[in-house]
Amino acid sequence: MRRRIxxxxxxxxxxxxxxxxxxxxxxxxxxKDENVEVFVAPSYTNLAxxxxxxxxxxxxxxxxxxxxxxxxxxxxxxxATMLKxxxxxxVILGHSERRxxxxxxxxxxxxxxxxxxxxxxxxxxxxxxxxxxxxSEAHFKVVEDQLKNGLFxxxxxxxxxxxxxxxxxxxxxxxxxxxxxxxxxxxxxxRNTIKATYGEEIAADVSILYGGSVKPAxxxxxFAKPDVDGGLIGGAALDATSFAAIANAF
Ligand code: 13P
Numbered sequence: 001m002r003r004r005i006x007x008x009x010x011x012x013x014x015x016x017x018x019x020x021x022x023x024x025x026x027x028x029x030x031x032k033d034e035n036v037e038v039f040v041a042p043s044y045t046n047l048a049x050x051x052x053x054x055x056x057x058x059x060x061x062x063x064x065x066x067x068x069x070x071x072x073x074x075x076x077x078x079x080a081t082m083l084k085x086x087x088x089x090x091v092i093l094g095h096s097e098r099r100x101x102x103x104x105x106x107x108x109x110x111x112x113x114x115x116x117x118x119x120x121x122x123x124x125x126x127x128x129x130x131x132x133x134x135x136s137e138a139h140f141k142v143v144e145d146q147l148k149n150g151l152f153x154x155x156x157x158x159x160x161x162x163x164x165x166x167x168x169x170x171x172x173x174x175x176x177x178x179x180x181x182x183x184x185x186x187x188x189x190x191r192n193t194i195k196a197t198y199g200e201e202i203a204a205d206v207s208i209l210y211g212g213s214v215k216p217a218x219x220x221x222x223f224a225k226p227d228v229d230g231g232l233i234g235g236a237a238l239d240a241t242s243f244a245a246i247a248n249a250f
Pocket of ligand 1: 009095167171172173174175211212213214232233234235236
């Protein structure tokens with residue numbers, strides 16, 4: 001069944017003390033609809049803390065990245081099994097910042113997706129075009145390629161562990177959000193692309209989140225679109241009140 005989801009990607013923000021404060025603040029917020037799933041994705045150093053502090057809360061914890069191998073000589077990396085050992089079973093993969101600054105290619109992402117699924121993890125798979133792509137009207141093709149090359153090798157059975165996040169790069173951290181119509185248009189396109197490859201049921205069931213300058217002021221009109229199932233939130237997730245307002249914007 002398609003789920004409504006709001007996930008906060010904290011990116012490289014919040015040290016131990018900031019994270020403690022934000023997590024405690026989040027616990028005091030009134031998340032009104034228990035059918036809206038809420039995730040926070042702190043940095044690695046704060047994942048275990050988040051798990052501990054949110055133990056009795058409905059808010060779930062996700063990681064922002066992981067390595068494609070289960071372990072070994074990969075200095076500086078973190079594996080799926082390590083994440084699972086701190087009760088994190090959801091991971092964001094393919095964020096545009098990972099693609100742009102850390103050279104994460106579609107084929108690397110395909111390996112990471114496999115590693116996550118093999119470890120029974122849920123993946124929030126991000127994709128989205130750059131401004132140039134949209135200006136040249138290549139945005140549908142770019143998105144389709146990202147999905148086909150990074151994700152469409154998976155079996156039908158594991159789609160239940162996939163959440164999609166459309167994040168147009170030009171809308172991330174810029175204050176310029178995609179219009180609700182632009183988001184809907186791309187989400188519908190993505191759903192149709194999935195339908196063509198995997199069939200109606202999987203396409204109808206997968207949750208597609210929108211990310212890029214979502215704020216309390218614009219969340220409800222974006223979430224009102226039929227193919228938008230929630231949001232992946234950056235800046236506004238760093239403030240508990242804003243984040244809760246977005247989660248309450250359905
Ligand atoms: P902003 O909400 O800050 O634009 O970031 C979006 C994002 O990249 C979430 O992953």
